[in-house]
Amino acid sequence: MGDRVTFQLSGSVAVITLDDPPLNLFGAELMADLAKAVDAALASNCRAAVIAATGQTFSGGANVRIFQGRNADQAREMFATYLPVVHRIEAAPFPFVAAVQGLCLAAGLELALACDMIIAAQGARFSQVEALIGATTFLGGAQRLALRCGDARAREIVYTADVYDAATFERWNIVNRIVPDEILIQEALEFAERLAAGPTRAHAVTKKMLRAFCREGLAAADEVILTDSVMLFESEDMQSGVSRILEQGARNARYGKKTFKGA
CATH class of the missing domain: 1.10.12 (Lyase 2-enoyl-coa Hydratase; Chain  A, domain 2)
Structure with a gap:
């Protein structure tokens, strides 16, 4: 699909992989490649999809350089391009499963939240860090957190920019299940294959x-x-x-x- 995101079919499961280590940072190029990969999944005969990432970090969030010097109109134009990718994942006629390891920050967490379910490695760590730069969640993280864990928890997560472990996010109903780090992709694929074999x-x-x-x-x-x-x-x-x-x-x-x- 591009230099930063790969797409492949594994039987009836589409596998979309962020492939721009070490941090898989979101910017114009990665978002464009992600959009192509999602469109390829939608155009395929897949019955389920997995979103994963290479390296030790699922995503460090956005490359903050893309925010530097932009005015409100330019920011609106940028996110009007990015948000439809999230919406296409949510509207897809098949389940998306996010397989998350390492750090999953900001835009990375928002991408995972767009998926139907999140499977996390035991060592995964999550945060909406936007408050650290005086910002909020630009890809809908706050509201999508609220859908899973309630608005009070969503406020806490976004306001504090704290880092949370996988066990906490599972307890708060944000993460569906936790698996050992070394079998994360295997477990995510097997789960997606189970969904793909279903109705x-x-x-x-x-x-x-x-x-x-x-x-x-x-x-x-x-x-x-x-x-x-x-x-x-x-x-x-x-x-x-x-x-x-x-x-x-x-x-x-x-x-x-x-x-x-x-x-």
Whole structure:
């Protein structure tokens, strides 16, 4: 995709990797490469995606040189270019999983928050450091933190610019799961492969329903049931799944390689 971000397909999983070590800093070039990689995933036949990074640091955030000397109009133009990448990840009709190691700061954390789920290495450390330069979260970190951990915790994280370990972020429902550092990518890929083997049409509807809830509340999410969820009745995924339940029982019925966990 470019010098700073790579894209590859691993079976039905798209793997997007920040590849500008040692810090994988965000700037115009990395964002342009990231946009191309996300577009490549959307244009592919993938059923899930992983966003990872090379090196010991997921991302040190933005290269602050891009902020130097800009006025408000120039900043608005810059972020009007960057934010659509975040929005495309969130609107993708398949799950995105962030695999985070080392430091994950500022824009790096905002990228991870755009993903459906975050898998963190035990040694990962997180921070929204923008307050240290008299700024706030320009890629939507504050509000996306609030969706996961509540507005009071989001305020604490953004106001203080403190550094938090993976265990704290898991306890606060920001990180989904923690794995040993040495198997982070393996675990993230296996998890994404599990999602890709599942009912991805249903996952896409679930994602749309939750996005509607986050934007407009329960009523908007309930509307998605009537417009999108009901269409699953006409899908092979759902009809074959119902048949398996009836024929094999819920404990033994399978979708792809995974057993349903219902009673």
